[in-house]
Amino acid sequence: MSSALTEVRRSTVAETAVERPDRKKKPPTLRKARTFYLFVAPWVLGFIGLTVFPLGYAFWLSLTDSDGLSPRTHFVGFQNYVDIFHDPLTLSSLAKTGMFALVTVPLSILAGLLLAVMVNQPVRARGLYRALIYLPAVVPPVGAALTFRLIFDRDAGAANGILSTLGANPITWLVDPNARYVLYALVLWGCGGSMIISLAGLQDIPRELLEAAQVDGASYWQSFTRITIPLLSPVILFQVITGMIGSLQSFAPLLLSSGSLSGAGAVPQGNYLYMIHVFAQYFSASRFGYASAMLWLLFAVILLVTLLIIKVSARTVFYTVEPEGASK
């Protein structure tokens, strides 16, 4: 049996050796290039069709006064971009969005990290805990927002039900100024996603390092701050960048306020984030040109914020493996 297998292997090797000279007809770099391009083609085609083309179309729209319906569209140059900087509502919504991101991103990452540390402990049924904590992250945002609206309804909600049981007055949760706290709670509700990423990072930390620190007399807190956090820093950086991008594009207040896409006007002022204003400009005010310019401005802001984070993090993020080219 064994000798038969050996024979088969030998013959295969021999055939391969015979075929090799034919393959040499095409330079290996071209073969590699073709394979590469074939593999990336589906993504590139999707990228061109679903990203580059819409971006270009939105940019063209941003140079017009299009209302989305009328065939009478006029070229207005960069007037929409100029108007943005004279529109107090746009600027205030941008500021609110920045504040929203600054509050919710660190909170989500911190909550996710703490939960990850907890469920990384060798406790019984930790798989169950991990699943339960992660579960809200897989609930569709619309469903989560609807549930929150019901929980925090002034007259019929469970939150005020508990308060009234305790003898407290009902709170109008879904309007200013309380609505922003409900919004923060809704965002934190999905921190299971952050937990999973942090948990993967924690499990990647070599146990020997922590044991060595323990042998050297380091406390748990010292190990956590001087070994765990630095080694988790690339994971945290990833979460900061993706979290910031997600927060700057957040649409959650609309779902929380009305549950429908026609209710931008019902969003409390405290939660009137940039994307809500963009949506209102597109589909309530029918200012397609202006709204497209707003989106391009947001794109520039996100790009700047991301570059800034990467620049600032250069000295605080530690990679166990040097990034390619870093040693040059």
Place this chain on the structure above:
Amino acid sequence: MTTTNAGLSRRRFLALGSAAAGGALAVGCSPASSTNTPAAAPGTGSAAKGTVTVMSQSGEFGPKEAKAAGQALGLTVKTVEYDLTKLTAMLASGNPPDVVRGMGATDTPYLVARQVAENLDPYFAKSTLIKADDIDPVNDLWRYDGEKQGSGPRYGFAKDYSQDCTIWFNSALYDAAKVTHPSATTPLLLDELLDEGKRLVKRQGAKVSVYGLNPNGLGLFTQLSWLTDLAGGKLTSDDLASVDFSSSEAQRALTWYLDYAKAGIGPTVLNPDPNGWDGPTFQAGRMATTLSGYWLGGLFAGDPKSAKVAGFAPAPQFDTGRRISPCFGATGLWMPKASKNKDAAWAVMEWFLAGDPAKARATGGWGIPPLKSLQKLMPQKLPYQKQAYEVQMAEQQHFSVTSSTPYVRQDAINAIITRELPKAIKGTMTAGQFADTLNSQINPQLADGKKRLR
């Protein structure tokens, strides 16, 4: 054979990729890729053939109705769920649906001013199902002459309608609060309505368990326009290019609404009804009075508990003697100018708006039929249906057309009102300041909209 393999350079690859994607998009967007077939199939000799795409809500004109239309008319009828974003994209690509759902009261001037709606007068002229003398006046909301609504060509037709400020009340809640039922013939005064709402509201501690009144209707701007009209004024200027919330009549309207909102007796932007609309709240016995219009009664036919307590009353009025019972919807169908199959589209519209489906709708009680001849089919079996029918028939004479502005969507105006209203309700802004704020924010939007239509 030797071939020269030029390879696939990055530049060439990207160029090919772009061309392929662009081609795919161009095909997707081009009129040639329309699902519509030519207006007349070869050899049939009839124009009303081919495929018609209807954009509506599935509960109104869904696949079931499409199949029935196809069978009745010998057409292929496809449906697309109504979605403003999708409609905009379809219109922009030059491939719109052939028939679209719309609200005549608010959509007509906006669509016509943007040259997207087809003038249907030639179709009405030759219609066998819709006769001019049978058309209910509410369909004038689908007419626009370029300056005002109510005259000029017809651009659509209502599937059914309601006079949206008529009252539904829960008689059991009125009896429990020892409040006299609203008269079926004499309209309540708005101040009486407010007082009754205060007596009808039920609270559990600081929470409201039964709303006394909901006068919010289909949107605050239309409600405030109506209230201003009742007070003897006009909110929108004659050229529809500006609003004035500062007039004494508009101030009376604003003050009445703010009194209602501050009283905490019904849903407001500060305390919205979690159900989102009045139906479930009324059925649950948690709403005493609502200005919702006849159509809400359709809900009670299958709900004996609500049917037993529901009562219908005329739209209220101020003490000015003006009696106006408006329609803010007149929901129906219109045809995009760029429709590829207009004759077939009209056949579907005519069938749906005046054919068998219209008769079936008339008996359902979910609205008033748009044709006078169908109105006798409205349900009158149950006591509440009979009472509502009588009140509604008498109410029709108080309908009149109020022009909507063509320059901005009502949504945009409502968004501004809703945004500023909380300050006025909380008292951080007086009614006068509220009016000034609304004027200063809405008028530039109207001016901008007018400029863009130049």
